[in-house]
Amino acid sequence: MKDEITREDRVDALGGMGCKRKRVEDARFTQGKGKYVDDIKLPGMLFGDFVRSPYAHARIKSIDTSAALAVDGVVAVLTADDLRPLGLHWMPTLAGDKQMVLADGKVLFQGQEVAYVVARDRYIAADAVELVEVEYEDLPVLVDPFEALKSDVVLREDLVAEDGSLPDGAHGPRKHPNHIFTWEVGEKEATAQVIDSAEIVAEESMYYHRTHPCPLETCGCVASMDKVNGKLTLWGTFQAPHAIRTIVSLISGIEEHNIRVISPDIGGGFGNKVGAYAGYVCSVVASIVTGVSVKWIEDRMENLMTTAFARDYWMKGRISATPEGKITGLWCEVTADHGGFDACADPTKFPAGFMNICTGSYDIPTAYLAVDGVYTNKAPGGVSYRCSFRVTEAVYFIERMIEVLAIELNMDAAELRRINFIRKDQFPYQSALGWEYDSGDYHTAWDKALKAVDYDGLRAEQAQRVEEFKAGKTRKLMGVGLSFFTEIVGAGPVKNCDILGLGMFDSCEIRIHPTGSAIARLGTISQGQGHATTFAQILASEIGLPADSITIEEGDTDTAPYGLGTYGSRSTPVAGAATAMAGRKIRAKAQMIAAYLLEVHDDDVEFDVDRFAVKGAPEKFKTMKEIAFAAYNQAIPGIEPGLEAVSYYDPPNMTYPFGAYVCVMDIDVDTGVTDIRRFYALDDCGTRINPMIIEGQVHGGLTEALAVALGQEIAYDDMGNVKTGTLMDFFLPTAWEVPNYETDYTVTPSPHHPIGAKGVGESPHVGGVPCFSNAVNDAFRAFGLRHTNMPHDHWRIWKTANDLGLHG
Amino acid sequence: MIPAAFEYHRPKDMEGVLSVLAEHGDDARVLAGGHSLIPMMKLRMADVPHLIDLQDVGGLGGIDVADGTIRLGAMVTQAEIIAHEGLAKAAPILREASLQIADPQVRYMGTIGGNVANGDPGNDMPGLMQCLDATFTLVGADGERQIAAREFYQAAYMTAREDDEVLTGVSFTVPSGGYAYEKQKRKIGDYATAAAAVQITRDGETCSGAAIAMTNLSDTPIFSDAAGAALTGTQVTDSDIDAAVKAMLSDIDPTEDNRGPIEFKRHASAVILRRAIARAWSRA
């Protein structure tokens, strides 16, 4: 029997960083015991439901609510006219635009909120919605942003001055009534010159289709105004509860201390739950008016059709290189379809998010990016669906351009990447479009990935398959999809990152209890990422108390410190850093207490796993548990009682996770059916806090990448009708469609992050989409294909094959 | 996704069902597994003021394989079809097709009666029943009658069943020879982009009979007599299969939807039928 407790045992007992700690959340989630917003039931609670526009563009001639109001159980029907006196018929968007809460004279997209019915239960509300009579006069519909920029049809009359001139938008001058902004980065003339005079130039246009994050739980809220004490409590599916509190305060005039925002368990967000929606405003108003609480929960179609979409970027690229394949310049022009209102959720100074990460993992000396935002008759949104602020679009763009350049050069695409990677010794690396990449070791990761999949073997097999296909022996082609991505996450440094003026720091507050357990509260909010598990692990390692003795709490603005919430893979890079820093403050005080108790000088004790010990005399120590007790219960000269700390962390830079992915796919040329034979994903997210959670995040992100690449889209017809508004047509993959993923890693810690962690929640999505898409494109490379757009569903793949003459 | 208010009836016998139907006419509908009807009600595409639940009505269950005939009660679920060993031996195409319908959760609820009575061109069982030349039994105020599956379908959601009739079961002769149910779909839980049901009998090297039906390629299932005839008496060579496919293509009339344009559907249906014939022939 082992009689001595080793240092290793003590490390294991903590359950700190690096261990595969089981998720503490899962006990309730797997037993159906989670508490989501729709589980909240308050006495006398009413239900809200929307009358929505069937038209994509129409003037509203009249709204008759009388039949609805006559229904027993209907309490109120709100229209824009009811909200106008309160100044709440419009609301600010996160992108500096404004958006109608309820249709003010016209509608701009199918499904737009027109009236809000409040009733005793949701069944009565749904019936009454049918009885509200709205008279529409339809207007010409614009669903194509290029058309919109030429059209005489003005979508937003509110943004045109009386004399017909165009006032500046939130991001500068506008060149057409349907134009929102132009955002330019990099050197236009220099880039044009480099590319125009280059020997090798590849050009391609690509459309990154509109899609939707489609979290399992839709958006919703419960607003409860207590008229006695003047306090408003708002529960909801908020990825940024503090930001919502501030926004509610700013638009309602209720002082911030009288507003309490609570995010209960959230069933997936992926960016969809960052913005402010009409449902929140109407529920708050309805609760103030009626004096009772009001619940609003979207159904699936409402969620897909009206709450924040993702992507919808038309991208045109030019890339130049020497004949040997060294890239010399990159040009990227984007036409961004933002729908009827600009409700993107990007930091203020970045109207196209971090699209300027589009030089990717490559040392590209000269580059230029221009993005034009455009209004159309589609739903507003434009959130970062499992990606930080348009990084998916940027990485897709560069990873497709690399493939197209490889074709132009008649070169292997893996080799082309290798010779252009930013070298390890170039970090920190200043990119041509303005970012300082903190760290990376791309060559090592790439070599490891290619070796793991036997890349040369795959190419040989593919070449043989092409021969067999040409000889009529098979109807299946094989694609090898490559992608090497560099993410940019952890927004962000307050000096250049804010949303609506709110700086994008984050926070952690820790209280150690006398008996040596603790509670830590953060400004972030988990939507499935497992924060309660991982943040406790960070703290366990920092303060020497077991992770199992640390409660992590998020999402209640009355108790949690101010923070900007969870999206854009920012929780670990920002709040995780705040957690470590707060932990270090605890440790600093604990050191003084330990020294006092051990009767030595502060500098003569050192931290060791779960204790402070006298230097050189490890048998003389005080455990953190003992120190915690002493902190509260022993009078120590010159030291206040208690053991608490708070840290607000303003990151000095973003973090730059990266990875190397390979997908092997077989494609049935006759049916367009794809079969993913193998998917290998190497991620470098810096320091790894919990390998099991990382693996889970990678699986989830890859699955959403598969969805987007192979079929998931929000499609509109010419009349602006949503064609994919249910899960019958909107592709949500199940276990059946998902391949086995092989995960791998390298570790390149972030040099500026307290624990070296970089974030991983979005990497697999960012890197996965181009990997799946490249596999499809690659399968047809031998037959002359340069590029075909996503989503690669059966009929589009079939069409690609058909256009290439592969059906005889 | 909340249906309009409705009255829920749960009679204990067929008499009770028929009397509610008689009283409310087309304001009443029977409910089997509900996995087609309830979504339509929630989308408010079906307005059903009176819903008659069949689950307590006796005599609508059971799988019988006897005397060369197979009889399935209307309330037999797809899961029961899959699980039934005797049925799998006698008519293996039923299990093969059922396993391609939706997912296990839906299959525990969805019934053969609901699937064939629904009239949705996307349902897989109607084409299969036409392939097997099944007979449907209907009961109404005037008693029982029989109608061939091949005569039953008129247009999308329009069948030969009168509003006041209930389908009590399907029956067909135990099939012989080779079989295949081949279906292309976008994902689990999806209706067919194209599907083919094929039964082939063989006499030495020669095909002695073939029945072919297609799903979701017109506003009804398509039993292609000509396609079957094109194979009968041949040795099922590539050119014979070509002829069958050609015949099938002139019988179907697909429309464009999110699964793809007409051109693609015609191509895919040809591929699917080819594969189905090849597999069925290899099993014959």
Ligand SMILES: Cc1cc2nc3c(=O)[nH]c(=O)nc-3n(C[C@H](O)[C@H](O)[C@H](O)COP(=O)(O)OP(=O)(O)OC[C@H]3O[C@@H](n4cnc5c(N)ncnc54)[C@H](O)[C@@H]3O)c2cc1C
């Ligand atoms: C996600 C999903 C995926 C699906 N995928 C497929 C698929 O790939 N292929 C496929 O074939 N089906 C599919 N289905 C449909 C499923 O198989 C249905 O359950 C089936 O079509 C209808 O059977 P039901 O018992 O649920 O009928 P119900 O929904 O109860 O009824 C359907 C219709 O038939 C009528 N009806 C029912 N029983 C009788 C009767 N005995 N007499 C007269 N009228 C009757 C009802 O009044 C109603 O109009 C899917 C369903 C879902 C939800």
